[in-house]
Amino acid sequence: MHPIVKLVAQRLALGLLLLIAASALIFGLTEALPGDAAQAILGQAATPESLANLRAEMGLDRPPVTRYFEWLGGILTGDMGVALTNKLDIATSIQGRMANTLFLAFWAALISVPLAIILGLIAVRYQNRWPDKMISGITLASISLPEFMIAYILIFFFAVKLFWAPSFANISSSMSLLEQLHAIALPVAVLILVVLAHMMRMTRAAILNVMQSAYIETAELKGLSGFQVIARHAFPNAIAPIVNVVMINMAYLVVGVVVVEVVFAYPGMGQYLVDAVVKRDVPVVLACGVIFAAVYIILNIIADVVSIFTNPRLRHPK
Amino acid sequence: MNDKLEYMSKTVTAGKMTRREFMGKAAALGVSAAVASTMFADAARAAGPVKGGTLRQGVQGGESTNTQDPALWASDVPIAGGRHWAEPLLEVGPNGELSGLVAESYEASADAKVWRFKVRNGITFSNGKSVTSEDVMRTMERHSNEDSKSGALGIVKGIESMRTDGDVFEVTLATANADLPYLMADYHLMIQPDGGFDNPAAAIGTGAYILESDEPGVRQVYKRNPNYWNNDVAHYESSEVIVLNDATARTAALQSGQVDMINRVEPKIAQLLDRAPTLSVQNVSGRGHYVFIMHVDTAPFDANELRLALKYAVNRQELVDKILRGYGGVGNDMPINAAYPLFDDSIPQRTYDMKKAAEHYKASGHDGSPIILRTADGAFPGAVDAAALFQQSAQAAGIPLEIKREPNDGYWSEVWNKQPFCCSYWGGRPVQDQMYTTAYLSTADWNDTKFKRPEFDEMLLSARAELDNAKRKEIYSKMGSLVRDEGGLILPMFNDFIDAVSNKVQGYEGDPNGPMMNWYAPHKTWKA
Numbered sequence: 001m002h003p004i005v006k007l008v009a010q011r012l013a014l015g016l017l018l019l020i021a022a023s024a025l026i027f028g029l030t031e032a033l034p035g036d037a038a039q040a041i042l043g044q045a046a047t048p049e050s051l052a053n054l055r056a057e058m059g060l061d062r063p064p065v066t067r068y069f070e071w072l073g074g075i076l077t078g079d080m081g082v083a084l085t086n087k088l089d090i091a092t093s094i095q096g097r098m099a100n101t102l103f104l105a106f107w108a109a110l111i112s113v114p115l116a117i118i119l120g121l122i123a124v125r126y127q128n129r130w131p132d133k134m135i136s137g138i139t140l141a142s143i144s145l146p147e148f149m150i151a152y153i154l155i156f157f158f159a160v161k162l163f164w165a166p167s168f169a170n171i172s173s174s175m176s177l178l179e180q181l182h183a184i185a186l187p188v189a190v191l192i193l194v195v196l197a198h199m200m201r202m203t204r205a206a207i208l209n210v211m212q213s214a215y216i217e218t219a220e221l222k223g224l225s226g227f228q229v230i231a232r233h234a235f236p237n238a239i240a241p242i243v244n245v246v247m248i249n250m251a252y253l254v255v256g257v258v259v260v261e262v263v264f265a266y267p268g269m270g271q272y273l274v275d276a277v278v279k280r281d282v283p284v285v286l287a288c289g290v291i292f293a294a295v296y297i298i299l300n301i302i303a304d305v306v307s308i309f310t311n312p313r314l315r316h317p318k
Numbered sequence: 319m320n321d322k323l324e325y326m327s328k329t330v331t332a333g334k335m336t337r338r339e340f341m342g343k344a345a346a347l348g349v350s351a352a353v354a355s356t357m358f359a360d361a362a363r364a365a366g367p368v369k370g371g372t373l374r375q376g377v378q379g380g381e382s383t384n385t386q387d388p389a390l391w392a393s394d395v396p397i398a399g400g401r402h403w404a405e406p407l408l409e410v411g412p413n414g415e416l417s418g419l420v421a422e423s424y425e426a427s428a429d430a431k432v433w434r435f436k437v438r439n440g441i442t443f444s445n446g447k448s449v450t451s452e453d454v455m456r457t458m459e460r461h462s463n464e465d466s467k468s469g470a471l472g473i474v475k476g477i478e479s480m481r482t483d484g485d486v487f488e489v490t491l492a493t494a495n496a497d498l499p500y501l502m503a504d505y506h507l508m509i510q511p512d513g514g515f516d517n518p519a520a521a522i523g524t525g526a527y528i529l530e531s532d533e534p535g536v537r538q539v540y541k542r543n544p545n546y547w548n549n550d551v552a553h554y555e556s557s558e559v560i561v562l563n564d565a566t567a568r569t570a571a572l573q574s575g576q577v578d579m580i581n582r583v584e585p586k587i588a589q590l591l592d593r594a595p596t597l598s599v600q601n602v603s604g605r606g607h608y609v610f611i612m613h614v615d616t617a618p619f620d621a622n623e624l625r626l627a628l629k630y631a632v633n634r635q636e637l638v639d640k641i642l643r644g645y646g647g648v649g650n651d652m653p654i655n656a657a658y659p660l661f662d663d664s665i666p667q668r669t670y671d672m673k674k675a676a677e678h679y680k681a682s683g684h685d686g687s688p689i690i691l692r693t694a695d696g697a698f699p700g701a702v703d704a705a706a707l708f709q710q711s712a713q714a715a716g717i718p719l720e721i722k723r724e725p726n727d728g729y730w731s732e733v734w735n736k737q738p739f740c741c742s743y744w745g746g747r748p749v750q751d752q753m754y755t756t757a758y759l760s761t762a763d764w765n766d767t768k769f770k771r772p773e774f775d776e777m778l779l780s781a782r783a784e785l786d787n788a789k790r791k792e793i794y795s796k797m798g799s800l801v802r803d804e805g806g807l808i809l810p811m812f813n814d815f816i817d818a819v820s821n822k823v824q825g826y827e828g829d830p831n832g833p834m835m836n837w838y839a840p841h842k843t844w845k846a
Contacts (some may be wrong), residue, residue, distance in 0.1 A: 085383035
């Protein structure tokens with residue numbers, strides 16, 4: 001078997017175990033939170049009688065271990081179950097939410113990843129001169145501002161003052177792609193500003209590190225121009241660390257954007273998870289948690305495989 | 319100039335002048351924008367409701383865990399949505415008057431124990447089935463039977479028996495209650511086919527709109543019900559409830575014209591927002607109140623002198639000015655204000671009095687150890703700041719308060735009704751009886767001050783059965799004074815509902831029963 005296929009198979013098997021461990025941990029922690037779904041739903045309006053009735057209806061009167069294994073049995077047969085709070089099918093709800101999250105993440109990544117790498121290359125080419133300083137200054141400033149602050153600033157200028165883009169991302173499947181893109185213009189802009197700096201700085205640092213090598217000097221002595229040296233000799237050797245950072249940021253775009261979702265009232269996974277945690281809707285929390293964990297695991301596997309492929313020494317181990 | 323303006327107003331009423339034209343011409347005549355805006359609104363209102371269009375309400379208080387089962391509604395978005403597709407028997411109007419929805423009329427026996435509600439003739443549910451008194455009875459059964467988890471369980475508990483008689487639904491109460499019709503207007507008690515037993519969340523009711531799509535925590539879309547029984551209301555072709563939980567997102571959506579109305583404008587920005595020319599901020603004083611509650615059965619709050627000391631040590635006006643920014647009124651340590659029918663305004667208003675607070679504190683013999691007040695951001699908007707202000711004003715009277723900040727998460731299950739001294743809020747009820755029954759009767763589940771006084775319970779029951787309003791008012795006055803002087807409630811302020819409404823929406827009228835015209839905005843407003 002090719003070593004890479006073996007590695008991926010191993011990683012996937014380990015990932016599965018990790019997912020089960022993560023689900024047990026999430027279940028335990030959600031159970032440890034004060035209150036349960038019945039109390040969270042009834043809130044200030046709870047009476048001992050209505051609490052008991054609601055608990056019985058949700059099956060919360062059974063021991064936690066039973067409930068966990070029932071859930072595990074369900075998910076292994078592909079059944080995510082129904083939400084405790086509103087009895088809606090979790091798989092259907094997640095499908096719509098996940099599609100929205102991926103839609104937002106896709107467009108943010110599509111713009112931000114190439115942009116970050118190009119800016120990183122430019123920064124290296126003009127290292128310590130004004131383009132480098134300007135790129136670093138702007139991206140570091142945007143990452144240093146809290147994302148909701150950037151969001152509010154963009155909303156104020158582009159939605160309230162100029163009416164260029166809607167202030168909240170009201171998307172539905174009946175809209176055309178262009179209308180949908182218009183609706184998510186501001187959240188995508190915020191996400192780009194948030195993830196740009198990390199990837200740009202990593203690209204810059206990784207390539208600068210390679211630039212110290214002897215073969216770069218050789219390339220320069222051959223008479224190659226600055227950009228040719230970077231593109232042909234430095235960049236390929238810097239891909240592994242860059243891909244790692246890109247993957248971390250992609251994972252962030254999928255699982256970490258709840259604040260942006262709230263500010264733009266965007267119906268993604270983050271908001272769904274937060275609501276479920278507040279209402280102690282354990283099956284939904286578990287489903288979201290496992291999906292988020294899976295996203296991290298898969299992106300990490302991709303990052304590893306890509307770094308092996310781009311490094312001949314790892315690709316052909318002795 | 320007046321003739322000219324009058325002529326312009328008439329043109330608007332006739333539908334021959336747009337808002338932009340009117341404002342422009344009015345400005346040329348030297349009329350300020352605010353005055354012109356009001357004049358335009360008046361003229362447009364005189365033209366009468368316009369049919370069609372879409373109302374988009376941006377509403378705080380929706381989660382992806384929401385359901386369409388009326389028994390479980392607790393936050394604003396499900397209630398706003400429910401007003402579209404469902405109706406209770408009766409409606410309480412802005413001035414406290416009752417009018418019929420599913421019930422056409424109602425009558426009581428002389429002792430107010432037996433109530434008969436006549437179901438409106440010929441109305442149908444949105445699935446085409448006609449509404450019978452049987453459906454009404456099954457609805458009440460679902461909310462009151464022993465499996466009930468309904469938020470209205472406390473309201474329907476007093477029902478002894480129910481029966482139907484042709485198109486009449488008859489309720490017999492265990493004890494007389496002159497206010498029963500008000501209770502039947504509760505938003506949980508939506509009439510559903512067969513009481514909603516088979517599918518409580520089916521969203522099938524008798525409402526003026528029909529649910530078209532529902533994404534919990536995102537939006538609900540409704541279209542006009544062509545078979546609705548009342549053609550004088552519900553003018554929109556379609557209506558949307560859009561969940562906007564973030565305060566800034568909500569105001570931005572209104573300012574950018576993506577929604578037409580929003581609820582819960584933050585008091586601190588209300589005045590700034592009102593300056594925007596395309597909208598107006600609307601506040602209405604309601605019955606909701608923000609409170610500090612003490613358990614009268616737990617030391618040190620079992621000493622009435624200490625309770626009085628704390629009541630005198632809170633600076634009510636300061637709280638209204640700083641926490642509510644003036645959007646509210648001072649409270650008098652009883653849960654009733656002028657928004658209630660039969661309110662006695664002759665009860666003296668308690669004010670901040672350092673000297674009296676210090677005297678009572680001394681008389682209570684308290685050992686001087688810090689008194690712990692629990693608070694959380696979610697207890698009510700500004701609760702943490704309000705607690706800090708209370709701490710300072712109490713400090714000035716020599717009473718040591720210590721603030722313990724609790725997490726929002728689990729506040730209602732772990733702190734409220736469990737800890738002896740904490741911040742909380744009440745939404746208020748349509749009538750005094752219901753407010754007192756919910757939280758001040760000895761046996762009430764939500765008696766969050768542990769106020770248990772047999773003489774109070776007796777007065778409550780006698781007032782409930784009393785059909786003579788003058789006598790009732792007298793009893794309520796005594797009850798109010800008893801809670802004010804001996805209860806565990808510190809009630810510094812009643813909060814206003816603050817909505818903001820686009821100028822495109824006509825017919826807005828404040829309703830003390832709830833925000834957004836008690837959520838009847840899709841029924842009672844229209845777009846000019």
